[in-house]
Amino acid sequence: MLYGREHEQVAVDALLARARDGHSGALLLRGEAGIGKTALLDDAVTRAGEAFRVVRAAGVEYEAELPFAGLSLLLAPALDRLDVLPGPQRRALEQAFGLGDAPPRAPQPSGTPTDRLLVGLATLGLLAELATDRPLLCVLDDVQWLDRASLDAVLLAARRLQAEGVALLLAARTEPGAPAERRLGLPELRVTGLAEADATLLLTERAGPDLPAAVRDRLLAEAAGNPLALTELPVATGPQANTAGGLPLTSRLLIAFHGQVTGLPPATQTLLLVAAAEESGDLDVLLPAAAALGVGAEQLTPAEESGLVTVTADRRIAFRHPLLRSALLQRAPHHQRLTVHRAIAAVLPEGDRRTWHLALAATAPDAELADALERTAVRTGHRGGHGGAAAYERAARLTPDRDGATRRLVLAAEAATEEGELARAEALADEAGARTDSVLAHALLDHVRAVAHFWRGSYPTAYRLLLDAALALAAEQTTIEQAAAVQTAAPDPAEAVEPAHATRMLLQAFHAAWYVGEQPVADVLDRLAALRLPADDPVAPLARYLPAAVLPALGRPVAAPPPAREAVEAARRAGAESPADLVQLCGATLVLGRDEETLDLSGELVAEARAKGTLGVMPTLQFFLAEAELFHGRHADAELTATEALVLAQDTGQHQWVSQLSALLAYLAALDGRTERCTELATTALATTGPQTAAPAAGRPWAHWALALLDLGQGRAAGTADRLLTLTTGPHRHHVSATRAVPDLVEAAVRLGAPDRAAEPYERFARWTAAADRPWAEALRLRCQALLGPDELAEPAYLAALDLHATTDRPFEHARTALLYGEWLRRTRRRTDARPHLTAALETFDRLAAHPWSTRARTELSATGTPATPLSPPSATSPLTPQELQITRLAAQGLTNRDIAAQLFLSPRTVAHHLYKAYPKLGITSRTALPTTL
Numbered sequence: 001m002l003y004g005r006e007h008e009q010v011a012v013d014a015l016l017a018r019a020r021d022g023h024s025g026a027l028l029l030r031g032e033a034g035i036g037k038t039a040l041l042d043d044a045v046t047r048a049g050e051a052f053r054v055v056r057a058a059g060v061e062y063e064a065e066l067p068f069a070g071l072s073l074l075l076a077p078a079l080d081r082l083d084v085l086p087g088p089q090r091r092a093l094e095q096a097f098g099l100g101d102a103p104p105r106a107p108q109p110s111g112t113p114t115d116r117l118l119v120g121l122a123t124l125g126l127l128a129e130l131a132t133d134r135p136l137l138c139v140l141d142d143v144q145w146l147d148r149a150s151l152d153a154v155l156l157a158a159r160r161l162q163a164e165g166v167a168l169l170l171a172a173r174t175e176p177g178a179p180a181e182r183r184l185g186l187p188e189l190r191v192t193g194l195a196e197a198d199a200t201l202l203l204t205e206r207a208g209p210d211l212p213a214a215v216r217d218r219l220l221a222e223a224a225g226n227p228l229a230l231t232e233l234p235v236a237t238g239p240q241a242n243t244a245g246g247l248p249l250t251s252r253l254l255i256a257f258h259g260q261v262t263g264l265p266p267a268t269q270t271l272l273l274v275a276a277a278e279e280s281g282d283l284d285v286l287l288p289a290a291a292a293l294g295v296g297a298e299q300l301t302p303a304e305e306s307g308l309v310t311v312t313a314d315r316r317i318a319f320r321h322p323l324l325r326s327a328l329l330q331r332a333p334h335h336q337r338l339t340v341h342r343a344i345a346a347v348l349p350e351g352d353r354r355t356w357h358l359a360l361a362a363t364a365p366d367a368e369l370a371d372a373l374e375r376t377a378v379r380t381g382h383r384g385g386h387g388g389a390a391a392y393e394r395a396a397r398l399t400p401d402r403d404g405a406t407r408r409l410v411l412a413a414e415a416a417t418e419e420g421e422l423a424r425a426e427a428l429a430d431e432a433g434a435r436t437d438s439v440l441a442h443a444l445l446d447h448v449r450a451v452a453h454f455w456r457g458s459y460p461t462a463y464r465l466l467l468d469a470a471l472a473l474a475a476e477q478t479t480i481e482q483a484a485a486v487q488t489a490a491p492d493p494a495e496a497v498e499p500a501h502a503t504r505m506l507l508q509a510f511h512a513a514w515y516v517g518e519q520p521v522a523d524v525l526d527r528l529a530a531l532r533l534p535a536d537d538p539v540a541p542l543a544r545y546l547p548a549a550v551l552p553a554l555g556r557p558v559a560a561p562p563p564a565r566e567a568v569e570a571a572r573r574a575g576a577e578s579p580a581d582l583v584q585l586c587g588a589t590l591v592l593g594r595d596e597e598t599l600d601l602s603g604e605l606v607a608e609a610r611a612k613g614t615l616g617v618m619p620t621l622q623f624f625l626a627e628a629e630l631f632h633g634r635h636a637d638a639e640l641t642a643t644e645a646l647v648l649a650q651d652t653g654q655h656q657w658v659s660q661l662s663a664l665l666a667y668l669a670a671l672d673g674r675t676e677r678c679t680e681l682a683t684t685a686l687a688t689t690g691p692q693t694a695a696p697a698a699g700r701p702w703a704h705w706a707l708a709l710l711d712l713g714q715g716r717a718a719g720t721a722d723r724l725l726t727l728t729t730g731p732h733r734h735h736v737s738a739t740r741a742v743p744d745l746v747e748a749a750v751r752l753g754a755p756d757r758a759a760e761p762y763e764r765f766a767r768w769t770a771a772a773d774r775p776w777a778e779a780l781r782l783r784c785q786a787l788l789g790p791d792e793l794a795e796p797a798y799l800a801a802l803d804l805h806a807t808t809d810r811p812f813e814h815a816r817t818a819l820l821y822g823e824w825l826r827r828t829r830r831r832t833d834a835r836p837h838l839t840a841a842l843e844t845f846d847r848l849a850a851h852p853w854s855t856r857a858r859t860e861l862s863a864t865g866t867p868a869t870p871l872s873p874p875s876a877t878s879p880l881t882p883q884e885l886q887i888t889r890l891a892a893q894g895l896t897n898r899d900i901a902a903q904l905f906l907s908p909r910t911v912a913h914h915l916y917k918a919y920p921k922l923g924i925t926s927r928t929a930l931p932t933t934l
Helices: 006-020 037-051 069-074 076-084 087-097 114-130 148-160 196-207 213-223 227-237 249-262 266-277 283-292 297-305 322-331 334-347 352-361 367-382 388-398 402-418 422-433 439-456 459-486 499-514 518-530 540-554 564-573 583-592 595-612 615-631 635-651 655-671 675-687 700-713 717-729 736-740 742-751 755-772 775-788 791-805 811-827 831-848 851-863 882-892 897-904 908-922 927-933
Strands: 025-032 053-058 136-141 166-174 188-190 309-311 317-319
Touching (some): 025 037, 037 136, 037 166, 069 076, 069 148, 114 148, 114 908, 148 166, 213 227, 227 249, 249 266, 266 297, 266 317, 283 334, 367 402, 402 422, 439 459, 540 564, 564 583, 583 595, 583 736, 615 635, 700 742, 717 742, 742 755, 742 775, 755 775, 775 811, 791 811, 811 851, 831 851, 882 897, 882 908, 897 908
Parallel strands (some): 025 166, 025 188
Antiparallel strands (some): 309 317
């Protein structure tokens, strides 16, 4: 029976009730050791009863660095259902669990956590599958010890659970005085101590009514409402014993548990220590390991009779409380722990678990074990798990030769960077750097340091580290080539520096420079252009294309590059296989103004990424695709694309793209006058900087453009001018958003009667439009020229702009030029001439739902003496949400719910849920009517 937990039980009951109704939800219980979290989980399982399927797992301290250990236990009941998963998700999960014969993937580029995302989506799919015939209760205890790869997968699944009938209940320990715990992004309930009355009832039940009052009062005071203390301390201490009140409560509980263990036979204590050190509790592993130590299975009986452990139906040992496992491990002599790990490793098959236990048992350098640990680290990287850094570092400590150990420290530093452990990465880099004179090794370590600085917002430092490393590599390559030319012997392969090393470092430096300013960008591009690159290098086409595409945006006249398609084909021929290899071409074409190429290429690469499962790069690709859709006037498509990308970026912790995509969505909200939505998204964009980061948000330029456009649409020209002047003249003036915002700045400055404020940005914009050589860009320049005057040149400029707009597919900008021309005509008392232009603008704005601009056009049209058609009242049915629209479009193409779920990374039941919500809004009753409705 639970005392004093009515509030927590109500919350758990609500979670279970939602699952019974076909909805999903998650709840995290937080509290100190022994506060009753595990008891609440047990109670939840009881309350769920036979109506629920239950799956359960727990984090184990010793397996916290063994990738996917916890997830494999949690999903074990569903592994016979892997065939229901889409191919990429199934293969990713099989690799994570070491199942099947699937070949390992090549490691993904830094910042593209593809396999982690796929494993999380596979977790979602299997949980949904387990809930098909009855609701599912998924219980995870001791989350603080769950390995990072498993936790990430569970959290991603939790964020995407919607209509599957899954209740996800987790528990995590907090320690008094410890640093703030990692926030997991789930609803949380803090579990605190029992009230005095409930604590007294529990203590009386445990210790009996004859407990002396003085002892009872002391125990109540020292337990401070902690149920485990009230339960265990009386048994451990006896009615008259000292409870070691000077120690922290958790330490006293460990002593209490260990005191119960010491009363058991020595052989039973040994068997329990084996169980504590072996993470799965599997008797088929524990008993043979114990037998190797001279302990038979019969020695388990005293532990069972004392209630310290139970044996579950699937032949696993379960401890009465996780602290019992901790007590056994912490208080065992060191040599005994080593012996136990060695015995466990001896009975495990070849693989990562065996290697981990051997490493825990190692007392001296061991070349063979170090090699095995490195292979474990490589496999960890291939399947997208965290833990590679720990494996490389342990391998380095066990490596007998200095150079080999240094190489593994470099690999550990790189792995720690990819896992987001920046402080650990820098410490490893410093240690490795002090041990070697290798130019290549120091360049790689500077890359590690640069990534850490980049994510902390120290963009200039990151840029300088990367540029210096690239220059050092290029110089070393030249030295090696010169030496090879005069020597008959080839240079040592271990010291070889390939041209691709410097190229890739410069491409990274370009990324950092983009956030520093124009001159660093130009410096990097000049270096790229000067590199001698072999034709068969997959990055060579990008390295050649970037300078030609970006330098014009910096005011540097260079020959225009050929179509990006040629660079794509050249990169493919040279071996570029992943969309991640080509993603920067999408950004380069936008910078150059070749939006049609961006639309084509990014759309192709997004489809390819879906099919191949390289999902980590999708937020980047979709950001470029959404920009191109927006610039082409396809606002609804842009919102769909950016909305999906934002969820993916949040799921994968790509804070840069969370910021950028939130800002882009804020701009789309500004277009149709959703003031609160625009402000909320812009605030999110400006506040999203990621952990350990003090940098300006990556989405700052787009966010300020969005807020400026909102002001402009609502007639607040001063606010627009102030924001955009800072944007278009500041350090980010070369960004796409800053370049494209110049026409808005010109309009606002002219409205304020201060056209000079826009003079310098306009001159830059004019140079850029000349380099872009696109009709739509020239149309915008002509519109700016018409606004800036003089008046006698305004009309020819407006008419020329409208002629060019007519040849493009950018309806929003076309309508804005028509509106401005109509306003100019009305101000010059040519009302009759103004009406057709204002009418055309109004029709386009209404069609695009650009409400602020519709209002402005109506006002202008009315001022000409022609009453405008009133704005149609909103439809009685609610509009589709972006996700509903995306799902109904795919359903209209004939895709099944399972096919749609695979494309959109949802569960089939969630797809069905959204379809049934969409049908009434569309006035239909089934999917057969969708093709005629959409």
